[in-house]
Amino acid sequence: MPHHPYRTYRTTVARREQLSPNFLRLTLTGPDLVHFGTAGLDQRIKLVLPLPDGSFTDVGQFDESVGMMQWYRRWRELPDEKRNPIRTYTIRAVRPEAREIDVDFVLHGTEGPASAWASSATPGAPLVVVGPDARSDETGGLEWNPGDAGSVLIAGDETAVPAICAIVESLPAHLTGSVYIEVPTEADALPLAAPAGVAVTWLARGGTPHGLRLSAAVHAWGETRAAQAAPHANAALVDLADPHEDEVLWEVPEAASGSCYAWLAGEASTITALRRHLVRDLGIDRRSIAFMGYWRRGRAEAA
The missing domain is CATH 3.40.50.80 (Nucleotide-binding domain of ferredoxin-NADP reductase (FNR) module)
Incomplete structure (x- = not known):
């Protein structure tokens, strides 16, 4: 079966490191991260944040036979109280052999859902990540392309x-x-x-x-x-x-x-x-x- 360029990964927080007053690094782990694409650079990912009760509404995002745009349409049709916040981030580091990725957050209080979640996330906290699948023949979410520029x-x-x-x-x-x-x-x-x-x-x-x-x-x-x-x-x-x-x-x-x-x-x-x-x-x-x-x-x- 061909693999979609992007897939959904179940992860949990493995470690947290305060890099500076406003930067926090969360290391995420999960068994399926062995398949996470390793392009790096300015690779964009989506973070699906838990609802206030810690849950994730199932819209088919964990079914590998369902494409991202299909479950994304279902997500958009959900009522607000069941729609998990989704935010775009860029990956900082990928270690598929260790089944880990690093995501750096800018902390700016608790008004934004991502900053609020990251501020209090402790090891073991669940997070859903939508990112590239290394098994796919297609790539996406990368913009850095300097060509032959010196x-x-x-x-x-x-x-x-x-x-x-x-x-x-x-x-x-x-x-x-x-x-x-x-x-x-x-x-x-x-x-x-x-x-x-x-x-x-x-x-x-x-x-x-x-x-x-x-x-x-x-x-x-x-x-x-x-x-x-x-x-x-x-x-x-x-x-x-x-x-x-x-x-x-x-x-x-x-x-x-x-x-x-x-x-x-x-x-x-x-x-x-x-x-x-x-x-x-x-x-x-x-x-x-x-x-x-x-x-x-x-x-x-x-x-």
Whole structure:
């Protein structure tokens, strides 16, 4: 029987590790994780959180013959009190031989269901994970695709930290580039090994508005790049801007082109503004920019 690209895994919390004031790592375990896809990088997964009584409504998600979209439609039709919250995360590490995966959470109180659950989750707590099946011939949920680019720009906020860390740790030694990561406090800067030619800058937000320091860093990067470029080098590319690009919150190139590749992820308005700056002001080919609005300020995730 062919396997679906994504499947549902029953897991429980094996360990919890407080990485910083605002980052918590939960190591999840389960026998079926031996089949969890090992692509890593910015691999997206879905977390199905328990209802207040600790239960998970059965909509066929544990039947391997049922595709994700089929049970997902059933889930959407449930009344609110029976519909388990679903949130999107990126995987931090996969160890199928140990039947473990690591998921890093940004703790921001108990208003959001994922942060509330993670804050109090102890070893043995159940969690349902929807992720890639290594036995499938298809893949999905990965956006990192630098092609033959020799230089990269990576920028994101705390919601993108797991993906950024996994990507940076995988970069080849010859690559050059800049990585900018905005986090709530200085203490939230995590250890991160990068190639010698890749500069990683952690930006502590402190009391400044969300996205302000990240935007300033990317604009400063652009000024340096423009100063180093030949006169009028960008003029031929400015027309590649999409007149409807401000309406798009997520776009990734099928095959990156050019010598520089940009990967941007985080709060949607900040990320779309940065992408617009790269394309319209710096003349970077939009086909060399992957940008993902992971969340929108003032709005809960629409699962």
